Amino acid sequence: MGATIIAARILIRLPAFGLVALALGACSGVQSALDPAGREARDVADLFWVMLIGAGVVWTIVLGVAVYATRVRTDAHEEIVGKRLILWGGVVFPVVVLAALLVYGLRLMPELRQPGEGLRVDVAGEQFWWRVRYKPLNGPEVVSANEIRMPVGERVEFALTSPHVIHAFWIPTLGGKVDMIPGRENRLVLEAEKPGTYRGVCAEFCGASHALMAFDVVVMEKPAFDAWLAAQAAPQPAPTGDLARGRDLFLQNGCGACHAVAGTEAKGEVGPDLTRFGARKTLGAGTLPNTADNVARFIAETDTVKPRVTMPAYPALPRDDLTAIAAYLGSLK
C-alpha cells in the first residue's frame, strides 16, 4: 500500500510522466505529428515514443541518485562508489544507449528519402503563400495554389523552391519539413497512408505574416485523385447573371494583373492562381475559412487580415461589388 502511494507520488512529480499524460490526450489534430497519417510521420512518431520512454527512465535514475545523495542518505559513501558511478553512468551507459539509438534512428533515413513513384508536385514558397504545380507522369500540368491534393499510398515527390526568402514546407501528419531556399531545389517525398484533410504550414520564419502561411492537404483515394486531376484541365463554364458581373468587376479592378483564372483575360502570375478558388477550404493561405464574407473582407482589408502581403487593399470598393466578386470567386470550382 505504502509503495503504491510512493509510486503515485513519483508519477505526479515527474515531468516526464506528466508529458506522457499530456501527449496521450493529444492525438486529434489535422496538423499533429503525433497523429500520423503518413509513413514518415508514423515512423518518427514511433521513434519519439520510444525515445520518450527511454528519456523518462534515464531522467528518473539520474534524479533518483541526486535526491538520494542530497536528501535521503547524505553521509559519505566510499569514493569507489562515486568513481564507479562516473565510469558506468557517465561513460559506458550513454555510449551504449546512444550508439543503439543512432542505429535505430538513422536506419530510418534512407527509407524515408527514397525517390518518388510518379506524381511530382512543384511547390514554391512565396510571401506568404504557396505556388503549386502538379506534374503527373501522363497528362497536362495543373497550376494551383495554397492547397495540395495527393493520392493515398503513393510516394509523391515534392520539388521545393523559393524565389525570394527562405520558407520551410511542413505537413506534420505526413512527415518532416524541408526548407525552401532561394537558388536551390530541395526534394521531399511523402507517402500518405490515410485519406483525409490535413494542414501544412511554413516552418521557417519568412517575414511579417509567417504565421499566416498555411495550406490544406487533401489526401484522396487514388481513383478519386486521378479523376480530380483530370478534371482540373477541363475548362470551366462561363459565368452568367450576377456571377458574370462579379467576373467583370474582377477584371475591371485589375485583379487579373496579378491573379490568373484560366479561360479569362486574367493571366497574372504574381499572386495565387484562382482558377479553382471556390474549391479550396481556406483563403489567404490558410488564413480564413473560404466564405463569401471572408473573401470580401480579405479584398477590402487585406493588410489588416494579413500584414505586409503584396496585394493592396481595396477599401474603396462598394459593398455590392465586393459581394459580387466574392460570389464569382466562390463559383470557380
Add this chain to the structure above:
Amino acid sequence: MTDAALASPQDDPEVRKGQEERLEKVWETPKGVRYWSAVNNSEVGIWYTATALFFFLFAGVLGLLIRTQLAVPDNDFLSATFYNQVFTLHGTAMMFLFAIPIFEAVAILILPEMLGARDLPFPRLSAFGYWSFLLGGVFVCGSIFFNAAPDGGWFMYPPLTTDEKQTGIGADVWLLGLSFIEVASIAAAVELIVGTLKCRPPGMRINLMPLYAWYVLVVAGMILFAFPPLIAGDILFELERMFGWPFFDPAKGGDPLLWQHLFWIFGHPEVYIIFLPAIALLAMIVPTFAQRPILGYSWIVLAAVGTGFLSFGLWVHHMFTTGLPAISLAFFSAASEAVAIPTGVQIFVFLATLLAGRVIYSVPMLYAVGALAIFVFGGLTGVMVALAPFDWQAHDSHFVVAHLHYTLIGGMFFPLLAGIYYYFPFVMDRRLSDRLGKISFWLLFVGFNVTFLPMHITGLRGMPRRVFTYAEGLGFDTLNMVSTVGAFVFAAGVLVVAWDILRPRGKEPLAPRNVWNAGTLEWLSPNPGKEWGVRTVPIVSTRYPLWDQPNFVRDYDEGRFYLPDAEEGKRETLITSVLDARPIQCLRVPGNTFITMGAAFLTGGAFIAATFYAWTLTIGFSIAALIAILIWLWTGTAIIPEKKDKDVGLGLRLPLYVSGPDSVGWWAMFITMIGDMSAFASLIFGYFFYWTIHATGFPPADAAGPGLLWPFTALVLTIASWGAMLLARRANAADRPPSLRLWLALSVVLAVGGGAALLWGPHTTGLDPTSHVYPATVWVIAIWTAVHVGVGVIMTLYCLARSVGSKLTKEHDIDIHNVVLFWHFALITMAVSVATIALFPLVAR
C-alpha cells in the same frame, strides 16, 4: 616557508598596519564622479553583472509579451510586425546581452581572488569591454522604443534580412550593435585567458587550478574561435546590405546557406559558451556543500575540454532541414549525440562527489538540484532532436523552443542563481535570505515547467516557432494558455530574487568569514572585504588550500606570503609561469582612468554612426577612437618602472619589467591574433564554400581574377617589411636606436606598398564586387589583408614614436616584441590571401 616567515618583519603588528594602510590607499575606489573611472575588477565586475542582469529583466519582459500574445488564438495584443521585433530582440538580448556577458561579468568578479591575484592583468581592457557592452546593449535594446528593432529573428537568415524593403534599419542595428559587443567579448576573453594562465598564485600548477578557472580557460578559448566566424559573417552581411556585394544572393552566384554555416559555427559553440560557465559555478558549489574535494577532477576537466572541442563539430544539426546529403546528416547526428557523453560525465562527477561527501542542504544546493532536474530533461530532448529524422519534425516547432529553454534555463539560469546565492556573501558581505530563496526557487521551478513542458506537445502538434498568432481549434489553445500562466509564475519568481538582491539590509549582520566553509582562495577575505582584493598573494600547494594547508588563513592575514605591501604606492600583482606557476614578475597594474570609457564610447559611436550610413561621422568617430586608444596605450602600457626589480617578500626579488613570451602583453597579442586568424579563416572558408557549390566553376570561367603580378608584388613587399621588422628588433637588442628607427621606417614604406599592391590587383583588372560573388569574395579577402597591413603600419609607427620618446629601448622592449609578433600573423594572412585569390584560380581551372 613558515620558518622563514617567523623571522620576517610580518611579526610586527605595526609593520602590518602600515602595509595595510598603504595597500588600502593604492587600491582605494575613487569617490564621486570619478567612481566611474574605476577599472578594478571588483567595480567593473559588479557593473558588468548588474548590467547583464538588467538586460535579462528587459529580455524577460519581452518574453512575457510573447507569452501574452500567444495566450489565446487570433490575439491582437501585439501587431505582427511588432511581435517579430519582440521575439527577435528577446532571443538576441538573452543570448548576446545576458547569457554570454554574465559569464564574463562573473569571471571578472570572482576569478582574481580565486587565483589569489589583486586584479586581472589588463583591468583597463575589462573596463573598455564593459563600457562597450553597456553602450552596445542600450543601443540594440533601445531600438525597440523607436519601432526600429531587428525583426528578422536572432539568427538573421538572409535573403529576408538582406532585403532592405522588408527589414529596415533593424538589421543594421543587429549587425553593427552586436559586432561591437562581440569585439568587447573577445577582448574580455583575451583578458580572462591571460589572467588564468599568468596570474595564478605561486605553486598553483595547472593541475591544481580551481575547476572554475579551467572552465574559464575552456570557454574563453571557445569564444576566441566561435565569435570571429560570426564577425566575418557580419562583415559579409553588411557589405551586402550597404553596398550590394552579393554574398548571399543566388542570382549573382551567392548562397544564403553560407550565412547559416557561419552563424551556426558560432551559434552552436555559443550554447556551450553559455552552459559551461554555469556548470563551472556548480563545480565550485558542489564540493563546498559536499564538504569534500571534487571526486574525479581529471574526469571533469577532460570532459569540459572535450565538450569545448566537440561543440565546434555540431553546427550542422541546426541545418538538418536545408536539404544536405544524408551522409552529412548522419555524421552530424552522430557528433551531436556524442557531445552528450562529456556533458554526462560532468553531471556524474557532481553526483559522485555528492555521494562521497556529507551533504549540507541549502538554497544554492536546492537550485543546483533544480538545475539538474531541468537540464537533464533538456539534454534528453537534445538527444532526440540530434537525430535527423526526428529533427525534421521537431525543427522550428515549439518543441525546439521547449528544448532550448530546458537546456538554457536548466543549464545556465538555475546554476547562475545557485551561484548568486552562493557568491552573494563574497561580493556583498551579507547573505541572501534562505526563506526568499526557497520561495523563489519553487515559483521558478514550477513556473518554468508549467511554461515549457506543455510546449513540447504544442510543437509536436504542429505549432511552428516565431508565429505571432495561431488559428483556433488546432489543438494549441489550452496548451498555450497553460504556458502563459506558467510564464507569469516564473516571472513572479524572478521578482522575488530581484527583491532579495535589492532589498535594503542595513541592520542585518555581516556574513561570517568563509560562510559556507569552502576550500578555495576566494573565500580567504574577511567580511567586509577590502578593496585590495587579497592581503597577500599566497603560496598554494593543494586544490583546496583553505581545507588542506595548515595555518593558511593566519599566514594570509598576517601577510606572510608575497606582496604584502605597496611600498611604492603602485598597484601590483604577481605574474607566474603558465604551467607550473613559478613567480616571474611583479606586474604593475594600471589604475583608474576615464580614457577607456572614452575609447569605448568613441568606438561605439563609429559603429552607431555606420548603422545610419552616416559615413563622415563614422570616419570621425573612428579616428577619434584610434587616437583615444593610442593615448591609452602610450600612457598605460609598457610603463617603464623606476627600478629594475623589487623584493616581493619571502626573500624573493622579481623584475618589474619583462618582455617577450614572459610578459602578459605578448600573450594577449598572441591570443588576440589567434581569434583574428579564425575570422580570417572564416573568410577563406567562404571562398572555398563558393568553390564547392558552384558546379560551373569558381572562379567563373569568364571572370578576370586579380592577376598574378600585383598580388605577388604585395607578398614580396610584405615579406620584406616583415624582414625589416626582424632587423629592427635585432637593432634594438643591440642597442642601436638610429638603426632601429631606420628599419622601422623602411618597414612602414614597404608595408604601405604591399597593402596598396594587394588592392591594386583587383582594381586594375576591373573586378566589380557588385556584379558577382566571385569578385566580391576576392575584394573582401584583399581588403581584410590590406587592413591588417595597415594596422601593422600604425603599430610600427607607434614603435618609432616610442623609440624617439625613449620609451622603447634595449631594456624596455615590450612594444617591439609584440609588434613583431603581430607581423608574423600579418605575413601569414598575406601569404594565405595571395595563395587563395591569385594562385588557386590556376589550380581550379
